[in-house]
Amino acid sequence: MKILVPVKRAVDYNVKIRVKSDQTGIELANVKMSMNPFDEIAIEEATRLKEAGTASEIVAVTIGPDKAQETLRTAMAIGADRGILVQTDAPTDIGGVEPLAVAKTLKALVEKENPDLVIMGKQSIDDDSNQTGQMLAALLGWPQGTFASKVELADGSANVTREIDGGLETLSLKLPAIITTDLRLNEPRYAKLPDIMKAKKKQLDTMTPDELGVDYTPRLAVVSVKEPEERKGGGKVDSVDELVDKLKNEAKVI
Amino acid sequence: MPVLVIADHENNALRPATLNTVTAAAAIDSDVHVLVAGTDCTGAADEAAKITGVSKVLKADDACLNHLIAENIAPVIVSVADAYSHILAPASTFGKNVMPRAAALLDTQQISDIIKVIDADTFERPVYAGNAIATVKSSDAKKVITVRGTAFDAANAEGGSASIEDVGGVSDSGLTSFVGQELSESDRPELTAAKIVISGGRGVGSAENFALIEKLADKLGAAVGASRAAVDAGYVPNDYQVGQTGKVVAPELYIAIGISGAIQHLAGMKESKVIVAINKDEEAPIFNIADYGLVGDLFEVIPELESKL
Numbered sequence: 001m002k003i004l005v006p007v008k009r010a011v012d013y014n015v016k017i018r019v020k021s022d023q024t025g026i027e028l029a030n031v032k033m034s035m036n037p038f039d040e041i042a043i044e045e046a047t048r049l050k051e052a053g054t055a056s057e058i059v060a061v062t063i064g065p066d067k068a069q070e071t072l073r074t075a076m077a078i079g080a081d082r083g084i085l086v087q088t089d090a091p092t093d094i095g096g097v098e099p100l101a102v103a104k105t106l107k108a109l110v111e112k113e114n115p116d117l118v119i120m121g122k123q124s125i126d127d128d129s130n131q132t133g134q135m136l137a138a139l140l141g142w143p144q145g146t147f148a149s150k151v152e153l154a155d156g157s158a159n160v161t162r163e164i165d166g167g168l169e170t171l172s173l174k175l176p177a178i179i180t181t182d183l184r185l186n187e188p189r190y191a192k193l194p195d196i197m198k199a200k201k202k203q204l205d206t207m208t209p210d211e212l213g214v215d216y217t218p219r220l221a222v223v224s225v226k227e228p229e230e231r232k233g234g235g236k237v238d239s240v241d242e243l244v245d246k247l248k249n250e251a252k253v254i
Numbered sequence: 255m256p257v258l259v260i261a262d263h264e265n266n267a268l269r270p271a272t273l274n275t276v277t278a279a280a281a282i283d284s285d286v287h288v289l290v291a292g293t294d295c296t297g298a299a300d301e302a303a304k305i306t307g308v309s310k311v312l313k314a315d316d317a318c319l320n321h322l323i324a325e326n327i328a329p330v331i332v333s334v335a336d337a338y339s340h341i342l343a344p345a346s347t348f349g350k351n352v353m354p355r356a357a358a359l360l361d362t363q364q365i366s367d368i369i370k371v372i373d374a375d376t377f378e379r380p381v382y383a384g385n386a387i388a389t390v391k392s393s394d395a396k397k398v399i400t401v402r403g404t405a406f407d408a409a410n411a412e413g414g415s416a417s418i419e420d421v422g423g424v425s426d427s428g429l430t431s432f433v434g435q436e437l438s439e440s441d442r443p444e445l446t447a448a449k450i451v452i453s454g455g456r457g458v459g460s461a462e463n464f465a466l467i468e469k470l471a472d473k474l475g476a477a478v479g480a481s482r483a484a485v486d487a488g489y490v491p492n493d494y495q496v497g498q499t500g501k502v503v504a505p506e507l508y509i510a511i512g513i514s515g516a517i518q519h520l521a522g523m524k525e526s527k528v529i530v531a532i533n534k535d536e537e538a539p540i541f542n543i544a545d546y547g548l549v550g551d552l553f554e555v556i557p558e559l560e561s562k563l
Contacts, residue, residue: 099363167438170435221390222390233541244562
């Protein structure tokens with residue numbers, strides 16, 4: 001079984017982002033970038049399927065600038081066999097390459113690579129759209145197992161347990177299928193130094209959106225990006241009695 | 255052109271976020287229709303017909319629409335889409351799952367999780383875990399949108415008398431089948447609809463200790479939430495999680511207990527009207543956004559609080 005894993009280079013989870021003063025976007029110069037955390041879970045899941053003997057090859061794909069090769073190397077250090085960079089200098093967070101364009105790019109790559117399964121993050125932590133996996137499934141006419149917390153492969157199908165409002169739901173998907181990862185699916189490993197060294201020698205191909213016949217012109221124009229309104233807090237009470245009194249008589253919420 | 259709301263429902267009843275989505279839809283156009291796609295979903299369709307401001311309900315009732323399977327519902331949305339300029343659904347796990355699938359079939363770039371309607375083309379949505387608000391203007395002829403329920407008031411559930419029209423031509427894609435579900439059994443209100451939410455964090459210390467939070471919640475008729483740290487530690491199930499990757503809540507009163515206040519948690523609750531923080535670490539960032547902070551040991555504070563309420 002061949003698995004395609006799309007990964008994205010995004011602002012690191014721990015960075016406190018700053019809005020650009022001209023309100024056109026987020027300040028990305030000299031900011032630490034990492035693999036989107038949900039995508040790490042995706043590459044980990046694919047790697048576990050390979051280690052279990054279920055998968056035979058893992059291909060990692062990313063869209064972004066030359067620097068996004070680092071993200072592919074990270075994926076290869078965890079377990080991908082090779083990587084494909086679809087090179088673009090358009091922004092990949094907001095106002096640039098949008099989920100529908102990403103899904104069209106991935107569709108073109110799926111048609112080239114013929115994977116049995118695509119495992120990808122449920123959303124990226126920059127634009128927070130949570131769309132690409134579902135869109136790719138639609139364009140391919142494949143089933144989708146979104147927000148997965150458990151994946152079990154059987155002959156020709158995948159049982160996917162999904163995190164839904166109110167609990168969990170399990171669906172059986174006919175392969176080929178798209179799975180998007182939620183946080184509890186697994187805990188990604190830290191790549192070991194020998195694996196990081198080996199990853200540097202793995203095959204990495206570069207393509208352009210044009211070669212794949214995909215147009216990256218945005219459909220959504222970014223009018224402005226602003227800081228959210230600051231919440232004024234910092235009030236303190238000294239005792240439970242004071243708290244109860246304030247909630248009853250000042251805030252009037254109980 | 256009218257706008258269409260895709261109902262999130264449990265066949266016999268609507269889920270509350272559908273009402274908030276109707277309010278967002280009405281801010282775009284006064285003519286709002288609702289699609290209820292499900293199995294034996296007359297109950298939900300009847301509820302939709304009573305919502306103030308809804309002029310028509312489309313009902314697609316078929317066995318293959320049970321459990322809101324996206325592969326079967328997305329084509330139903332596409333089949334009625336021609337008549338609408340905008341199609342909206344709540345940004346619940348249902349809406350998040352099905353809407354992008356419909357949007358791609360319509361070749362439309364979806365606008366996720368809107369918090370404000372500026373005009374028919376322009377919307378505000380949070381990005382970067384709510385640390386920035388983007389205003390985006392769509393050039394697509396047809397807009398597909400998911401709505402953050404807590405950002406819009408609930409439409410009046412009574413007062414309307416819309417007609418109900420059946421939608422046919424539903425078919426099973428054969429791609430996906432339902433195997434089973436495990437839903438959290440609880441008499442407490444649903445997290446995103448509750449007036450009071452009490453959440454526990456890593457400071458609670460164990461799954462057993464969470465009973466303290468639950469007891470206090472029951473006294474106040476509150477829903478119980480948790481930080482990601484508490485979920486990761488296995489104290490409570492994942493669907494308790496409040497935060498950017500969990501649920502976004504905005505109750506009248508939010509009580510954060512033993513929660514330090516990581517950015518990702520704040521993104522899920524900072525729109526609450528009144529925030530109370532109880533933590534023994536007076537430097538915890540949660541105090542910076544709390545209206546009423548109480549520095550103290552939660553194991554002493556909670557029983558005392560419970561006895562005095």
